[in-house]
Amino acid sequence: MPSDPVKVVRSGLQAYADRGVFRGFDEVKARNGKPGFKFVWLGSRLLTFSFDSREGVLTFTNLLPNVPLNSMLYGDLKRFLESRSDREIPRHRRIDSTRAELSWTNRRGKVSIALTVRNNQYAYGVRKLINLVHEVFVLLNDSYADYMNENFDVPQE
Numbered sequence: 001m002p003s004d005p006v007k008v009v010r011s012g013l014q015a016y017a018d019r020g021v022f023r024g025f026d027e028v029k030a031r032n033g034k035p036g037f038k039f040v041w042l043g044s045r046l047l048t049f050s051f052d053s054r055e056g057v058l059t060f061t062n063l064l065p066n067v068p069l070n071s072m073l074y075g076d077l078k079r080f081l082e083s084r085s086d087r088e089i090p091r092h093r094r095i096d097s098t099r100a101e102l103s104w105t106n107r108r109g110k111v112s113i114a115l116t117v118r119n120n121q122y123a124y125g126v127r128k129l130i131n132l133v134h135e136v137f138v139l140l141n142d143s144y145a146d147y148m149n150e151n152f153d154v155p156q157e
Contacts, residue, residue: 005053005122006035012126013037013049021130042137043153056117058125060133064111064140065151073144074106080139081113084132095132100125102132 010027017025022039024046029036037049048061067074081104084095095102099121104113113133117125141148148154 003120005056005120006051008122009035009051009058009126010037012123013039013130016130041133043148045152056120056122056125057114058117058122058129059112059114060129061112062110063113063133064136065109066147067106067109067111069106069109073140073147074111076139076143077111077136078104080136081132093131093135095128096124100128 013022014025016022017039022041025037025039027035027037034053035051037051038046039049041047047063050059050061051057052059064077067077081102083089084093084102085097086094095115099118101116101118102113103116104111113129113136115125115129115132137148137152141154145154145156149156
């Protein structure tokens with residue numbers, strides 16, 4: 001496994017693309033020359049994944065559009081995200097707070113989700129952030145199918 005953080009992150013994401021989880025996977029230069037990646041995961045919406053190796057932060061920028069701060073959707077999402085480090089969550093789904101810290105922002109209705117890795121745990125961070133976002137999509141599809149249809153072109157079934 002490569003020890004360079006950018007190579008670790010790139011290879012972690014590439015593995016998902018190689019398995020067909022992501023489509024149109026491409027590396028781009030993000031702001032300030034930091035590496036970034038774009039790909040389609042769910043529906044047809046292009047997602048942006050950025051990486052700050054100095055700070056150890058992996059981010060899905062503007063992952064969820066049209067999420068008002070005072071909405072029930074955002075309240076449910078925050079509760080879900082807050083619970084991800086809880087010891088009652090099974091270990092394979094939990095974010096180990098000794099290895100990474102989860103954060104999120106909602107700016108003008110656009111939710112970004114980030115994971116700050118500790119002790120060079122980049123492979124762990126990529127895997128946990130991808131798994132977490134998958135769980136977010138499942139939660140939203142189960143509880144907010146209209147939202148997923150309108151924003152990700154997910155069929156309502």
